[in-house]
Amino acid sequence: MIQGTIFLVTIVLMAVVVGVFVFIAINAGKESVDYGPVQAKAFGIRTGLFWVIVVAGVLITVITTLDLPYAATRGDVAEGAVKVQVDGRQWLWTLSQDSATADDTVVFEVTAGDVNHGLGVYDPNMRLLGQTQAMPGYVNSLQLTLREPGTYKLLCLEYCGTAHHAMMSNFEVTAHPDHASATITQGRDGA
Numbered sequence: 140m141i142q143g144t145i146f147l148v149t150i151v152l153m154a155v156v157v158g159v160f161v162f163i164a165i166n167a168g169k170e171s172v173d174y175g176p177v178q179a180k181a182f183g184i185r186t187g188l189f190w191v192i193v194v195a196g197v198l199i200t201v202i203t204t205l206d207l208p209y210a211a212t213r214g215d216v217a218e219g220a221v222k223v224q225v226d227g228r229q230w231l232w233t234l235s236q237d238s239a240t241a242d243d244t245v246v247f248e249v250t251a252g253d254v255n256h257g258l259g260v261y262d263p264n265m266r267l268l269g270q271t272q273a274m275p276g277y278v279n280s281l282q283l284t285l286r287e288p289g290t291y292k293l294l295c296l297e298y299c300g301t302a303h304h305a306m307m308s309n310f311e312v313t314a315h316p317d318h319a320s321a322t323i324t325q326g327r328d329g330a
């Protein structure tokens with residue numbers, strides 16, 4: 140029985156660990172050691188490591204923050220953008236139009252008719268491109284440039300009741316040459 144073997148191995152390993160602790164406890168304090176030089180070296184390493192971590196932390200924060208898709212938080216709407224009204228209700232998304240052409244910039248103007256929902260827009264590879272809250276009485280806009288043709292999915296990202304998992308709609312993007320990835324800009328207003 141595999142559980143019995145695992146139990147035995149665990150007991151043996153625990154006994155070994157306890158044995159090591161007992162051995163160290165018994166032998167500790169038998170001889171006095173001068174820790175001075177060791178300490179000086181260790182503190183030097185620690186100081187160096189501290190600054191390496193600080194510099195790395197600042198660099199990583201700046202680099203990863205620059206890439207956040209918040210360019211349109213001022214409400215700028217790209218010229219020629221396709222506006223799509225999205226209304227979320229238990230448990231479906233109603234769209235004013237459900238298609239666009241590849242490379243179109245689409246502004247999803249998102250609201251809800253009953254409770255809060257969360258609109259997530261997924262590309263044909265089910266990669267999340269962007270999301271925004273769908274709230275009764277508010278219109279939040281989500282601006283995405285849809286580069287890849289195919290069937291995009293609109294999913295609900297906020298639990299909204301028993302059929303939340305089935306709250307899914309398609310958005311078709313018809314072919315247009317070039318590019319495979321989406322440029323993401325996101326904005327919200329009315330919140």
Ligand SMILES: [Cu+2]
Nearest residue numbers: 295297299303
């Ligand atoms: Cu939901």
